[in-house]
Amino acid sequence: MLLVFEQLLNGLQLGVTLFLLSAGLTLIFGIMQVINLAHGSFYMIGAYVAATVTASTGSFLLGLAVALPVTALIGMLVEMSILRRLYQKEHVDQVLATFGLIMFFNELTRIIWGRQPLFMDVPVWLSGSVELIPGIPYPSYRLAVIGVGLLVALFLYLLFAYTRVGMQIRAGAGNREMAAALGINIKRLYTLVFGLGTLLAGLAGVMAGPILAVEAGMGESILILTFVVIVIGGIGSVRGAFVGALLVGMVDTLGRAFLPLLFRFLFSSATADGAAASIASMLIYLLMALILIWRPRGLLPTHS
């Protein structure tokens, strides 16, 4: 029973990390209609900048404070210089161009930082563990990740529901031409949205830095999961991304944790281990397929 609770926390933590990435991706896709494969690159940039600053100053918070604006800035520059030319193009062109960006950024990090993965540690004040329930220590840093993710979700909710910018973004997503006709500067809005999306990706990268290897190409392994999340949640919907991320995090974690146990009741142990490992890694894709059959536009599609 304790194990189930712990695994639920693990699922929540993975879900929240995925949310940080998918919120930005779904915003960009929903509002700008651009498939941005390079989203994972901004995650990587966030992690690299934070790791570098943390290593030279010794302060994780400073690393965070530098990495976020840097990532957002690079994101906005990429939007202004490259993506802006792609809005009117086919999705294939966008996919090709942003795939090129992935290779560009991966190679750039190799040129700047070398091939060796960087080191980034948990800040000292978060390095312990907390016993939420007696007997099961849970790393404080993972709790902090959950906290940050939930705060971001709250912030995005407030931003969209109650602020002028949020309203403009929603208007831009709903009907681009009408919003422009009403005097909203769509160009600037797009740059802002892209900056916000990449900022969130950078934040996810910074938060992942102490848990994961900071290395060139780290964005691609998580990008696929992120796409699964936004497809499940409904493309363009931040609320959908939230629900989808938690669902994917939970299903993935619980599947990896409990499928082997379940299978061991049914088959001999050798078959069970192999089969469970294979099915656990397919589980989220099965989930996606089932949800798409049930609700072809995702769980919480946008209105447009």
Add this chain to the structure above:
Amino acid sequence: MKKIFSALLCIAIIMPASAWSLDPVKIGMVTTLSTKAGYLGEEVRDGFRLAIAQEGGKLGGIPVELMVEDDGADPGRARQIADRFMRRDKVKIMTGIIFSNVAIAVVPRVVSSDVIYISPNAGPSLLAGKGCDPNYFNVAYQNDNLDEVVGQYVNEAGFNNVYLLAPNYPAGKDHIAGFKRYYQGQIAGEVYTKLDQSDYAAEIATLRAGNPDALFFFLPGGMGINFLKQYDQSGLNRTIPAFGPAFSFDERLLQAVGSAALGVKNGSQWSHDLDNPANRQFVAAFRETYGRTPTLYAGQGYDAARLIASALKSVNGDVEQLTPLRTALRAADFESVRGDFKFSTNQHPIQNLYIREVVQDDAGNFTNKTLKAVFTEHSNAYVGECTMGD
């Protein structure tokens, strides 16, 4: 006039190339320089280049030309590069492949085209057993070796309920099989994870519930960094010691893992602190040239070059006659950075295998310290399966 001009131009382009190619012996290196694993190929290449540089552009007194191409860890691309090396460049000696799946795709093709292949890293069981070939030499290890030594050591250290963890792909299962070959205790659990998985929280919680007395894991590269950090953060490394082959504990990875790997014991065929003259010289020269401590991969690249040097010297640079070249390679008449070194009948190393511990040195760097040689003159499990006529 125009025709003559273009003909002259063609000759001008071709001439220097063919004039050059008469001279040095060409060595083709297909290795992995991009992707996350790119640093592995970089190490092999740098070790190899160091040996050439130490002789001033020669190996065994014979001028050589090293051609390096990046396969991106992609078997298809590696095959194309190998084909180009063989057809266009008429390369007779090839080396460099990092990954076993790439080696399985490329090596049989290369050796059947009468080209010598010297593996500086990948040592899949197939190429050691049924698929062995007189033209195939492995100067690094057979893949299972580094797991076998850990299995034996875990017995000796008195652990008898070990939990096993590896990625769900052929090499993962091979490494677990290598461990089990010498480990005699019980198995508390055997878990295969997704390849390239980044979050191991679920596996770590299940592991804790399984209550083993030790953990054996094979998670190369970034997966190893992820796992070790998360294992450390869970606090389990203080109660359930972790063991594994050297692939998660090379000197460059350790800098990215930091203190999370401290105290972990790992199996290797080499370490930078092995005390023999060839190794002392190599480590010092490598540090001076590249400004970092060499990893085992660099040691393998260096040994591959030194092995080729010994053979080139013996045949006086004649790589067209394969039989004498093979005989010279088989003799392994070179000073390995591992000390004693010779080939088994399936042309894989017979060597000592060590257990090392991750420590922090006086300068604060994380590094490996050799504890003991668990096996001396250890061969591999596939010698019997290999039948090759020469």
